[in-house]
Amino acid sequence: MNSFINNIEGIIKKAFETAGYNSEYGKVKISDRPDLCEFQCNGALSAAKEYHKAPFMIADDVVKVVTEGVNAECFEDIQSVKPGFINIKVSPSYLVEYLNSMNEDENLGIEKSATPDTIVIDYGGANVAKPLHVGHLRSAIIGESLKRILKYKGHNVVGDVHLGDWGLQIGLIITELHKRQPDLVYFDESYEGEYPEEAPFTMSDLEEIYPYANAYSKEHEDYKALAQTATQELQSGRRGYRAIWQHIIDVSVADLKVIYTKLNVSFDLWKKESDAQEYIPDMIHDMKEGGYAHIDQGALVVDVQEETDTQTIPPCMILKSNGATLYNTTDLATIVERRKLFNPNRIVYVVDKRQSLYFEQVFRCARKTKIIGDDVTLKFVGFGTMNGKDGKPFKTRDGGVLRLEKLIQEVEESVEEKMADRDMDEALIKETAKIIGLAAIKYGDLSNQASKDYVFDLDRFTSFEGNTGPYILYTAVRIKSLLRKAEELNILPADEKIVSTGNEAEKNVSLSIVKWTEAFEDAAENYAPHKICQYLYELSESFNGFYHDNKIVTNENEDERASWINLSKLCLKLIENGLDLLGLTIPEQM
RNA sequence: GCGUCUGUAGCUCAGUGGAUAGAGCGUCGGCCUCCGGAGCCGAGUGCGGAGGUUCAAUUCCUCUCAGACGCGCCA
Numbered sequence: 001m002n003s004f005i006n007n008i009e010g011i012i013k014k015a016f017e018t019a020g021y022n023s024e025y026g027k028v029k030i031s032d033r034p035d036l037c038e039f040q041c042n043g044a045l046s047a048a049k050e051y052h053k054a055p056f057m058i059a060d061d062v063v064k065v066v067t068e069g070v071n072a073e074c075f076e077d078i079q080s081v082k083p084g085f086i087n088i089k090v091s092p093s094y095l096v097e098y099l100n101s102m103n104e105d106e107n108l109g110i111e112k113s114a115t116p117d118t119i120v121i122d123y124g125g126a127n128v129a130k131p132l133h134v135g136h137l138r139s140a141i142i143g144e145s146l147k148r149i150l151k152y153k154g155h156n157v158v159g160d161v162h163l164g165d166w167g168l169q170i171g172l173i174i175t176e177l178h179k180r181q182p183d184l185v186y187f188d189e190s191y192e193g194e195y196p197e198e199a200p201f202t203m204s205d206l207e208e209i210y211p212y213a214n215a216y217s218k219e220h221e222d223y224k225a226l227a228q229t230a231t232q233e234l235q236s237g238r239r240g241y242r243a244i245w246q247h248i249i250d251v252s253v254a255d256l257k258v259i260y261t262k263l264n265v266s267f268d269l270w271k272k273e274s275d276a277q278e279y280i281p282d283m284i285h286d287m288k289e290g291g292y293a294h295i296d297q298g299a300l301v302v303d304v305q306e307e308t309d310t311q312t313i314p315p316c317m318i319l320k321s322n323g324a325t326l327y328n329t330t331d332l333a334t335i336v337e338r339r340k341l342f343n344p345n346r347i348v349y350v351v352d353k354r355q356s357l358y359f360e361q362v363f364r365c366a367r368k369t370k371i372i373g374d375d376v377t378l379k380f381v382g383f384g385t386m387n388g389k390d391g392k393p394f395k396t397r398d399g400g401v402l403r404l405e406k407l408i409q410e411v412e413e414s415v416e417e418k419m420a421d422r423d424m425d426e427a428l429i430k431e432t433a434k435i436i437g438l439a440a441i442k443y444g445d446l447s448n449q450a451s452k453d454y455v456f457d458l459d460r461f462t463s464f465e466g467n468t469g470p471y472i473l474y475t476a477v478r479i480k481s482l483l484r485k486a487e488e489l490n491i492l493p494a495d496e497k498i499v500s501t502g503n504e505a506e507k508n509v510s511l512s513i514v515k516w517t518e519a520f521e522d523a524a525e526n527y528a529p530h531k532i533c534q535y536l537y538e539l540s541e542s543f544n545g546f547y548h549d550n551k552i553v554t555n556e557n558e559d560e561r562a563s564w565i566n567l568s569k570l571c572l573k574l575i576e577n578g579l580d581l582l583g584l585t586i587p588e589q590m
Numbered sequence: 591g592c593g594u595c596u597g598u599a600g601c602u603c604a605g606u607g608g609a610u611a612g613a614g615c616g617u618c619g620g621c622c623u624c625c626g627g628a629g630c631c632g633a634g635u636g637c638g639g640a641g642g643u644u645c646a647a648u649u650c651c652u653c654u655c656a657g658a659c660g661c662g663c664c665a
């Protein structure tokens with residue numbers, strides 16, 4: 001169905017046309033001056049030039065057409081105001097009519113895409129053998145939300161974790177493991193039997209081994225060389241190394257799934273860098289055959305510089321001078337793989353914005369070498385860093401990288417403390433604190449524009465007041481409690497009908513509600529979950545205002561009561577739906 | 591050096607080619623004490639700076655200042 005604003009716009013555009021002006025000038029938007037009107041049209045101002053007329057005269061003409069036309073009853077007030085604004089207040093009945101149709105619509109007024117795209121979203125950014133840290137948080141949170149938003153729009157979305165499992169990191173672990181346990185069967189090259197099913201290490205072993213080996217290799221050249229050799233041997237298929245590698249993946253994936261589940265983040269696909277390896281030989285062959293790739297300083301590269309560039313864009317490197325593959329190679333091969341498996345119309349990368357130049361190179365290279373056609377959108381959704389209160393990248397007190405689990409735990413504990421005096425049993429508080437804590441983290445992140453850096457402020461994010469996750473949850477919980485009360489009193493209305501009672505706060509809520517379509521479409525088009533947050537906050541505020549000013553369940557006027565219960569229900573539906581798009585859930589009480 | 595991004599209230603963040611640029615937190619003053627007070631009203635300060643385009647610029651363009659980030663064998 002059309003959005004509410006589109007409906008008004010239709011009327012205004014028609015009026016421009018009837019009055020003899022181009023209908024394109026009839027654009028309607030939410031008012032900048034809520035004290036004067038609810039919606040406004042500024043088209044007369046820009047039309048003035050074309051028609052050599054004073055703007056207010058044009059506005060007068062248009063308003064006249066509307067007030068004398070068949071749609072006049074849609075407006076409570078529409079007037080032309082100098083220098084040429086058209087100020088609009090809609091009639092409560094017209095508004096309520098839309099509310100009801102929205103309420104009846106299973107998608108709450110959102111139209112599914114008529115031409116659904118197949119979209120692969122690459123987010124998460126996890127590596128095997130390394131714990132998730134706060135740097136992975138944004139990719140997971142934003143990617144998850146975008147996945148949900150695009151699915152809701154009706155697209156066919158595939159979320160891919162795209163695990164990093166193929167680099168030097170594995171070689172380092174193998175080398176260190178060899179040093180510590182040289183007798184392991186994996187290192188015996190003459191061994192031909194089956195390898196054990198059980199890994200010779202746990203996740204916490206890996207978490208200790210990797211950083212150690214990494215640091216050690218930076219100090220010791222020979223050690224580093226061993227690791228590089230091990231990496232190469234792994235990649236060329238040495239059996240024992242492959243077995244270790246498989247253990248590393250199994251142990252890591254099991255661990256990652258636990259924490260991603262905690263975050264309410266899921267992936268349709270657990271693809272790994274290594275899965276793309278099989279596409280590399282043909283890809284490189286084609287690049288050479290096509291004359292795209294050439295040797296430069298010993299390395300195989302594809303030039304991606306374009307004439308319009310204002311800076312030097314380095315060539316995209318496909319093979320290092322020692323013949324080894326690198327990040328670029330895998331990413332390009334992954335595009336080949338994705339095209340083969342899903343034939344997507346869009347591939348969306350939710351990645352740290354510092355990688356913007358790198359992805360520009362990869363995208364250009366992919367297009368130039370015809371790995372992907374011009375009809376496929378490659379979208380880089382770069383996000384900023386999460387900073388501490390000092391404005392610098394988030395660190396632990398001793399300057400280390402903060403593990404994601406630790407962060408989640410700290411937030412949960414902080415929420416628990418706040419809830420300590422609740423009349424709830426301890427287990428329930430713990431459970432609820434998890435939900436609220438997650439809302440605090442995610443909403444705190446998503447309510448900012450993704451591309452900007454933001455400050456992680458525990459006290460602010462977990463506050464139950466202001467533009468926070470907990471505040472939105474509270475509003476939803478409050479409505480739930482209201483509905484429970486109504487049920488107890490056996491006064492739940494028989495139907496879902498909402499009527500207009502002429503109440504001012506009621507109209508306010510209604511106006512907030514009908515803005516949903518615009519907010520959602522804006523979020524979907526611009527990959528901008530923060531638009532959803534903004535909407536939810538505004539809706540929550542106007543609902544709370546309404547709630548404060550009026551008696552809903554205890555109202556003695558039965559018609560008002562029924563309508564307002566239904567209105568509250570609609571608000572709850574919208575909040576639940578919106579929070580779900582952000583990847584959040586609502587507790588029963590808090 | 592070249593390039594990208596950012597700069598909006600004391601702090602954290604929204605927003606816009608148009609009429610008086612918004613919210614939260616914090617501060618100060620007040621109201622309401624009713625279905626969950628997590629509510630409401632008021633006070634106060636701001637578009638980094640300078641030009642330009644436009645009837646109209648915080649928004650678009652140029653320059654400038656400040657900060658963050660990036661610039662072939664890491665990912």
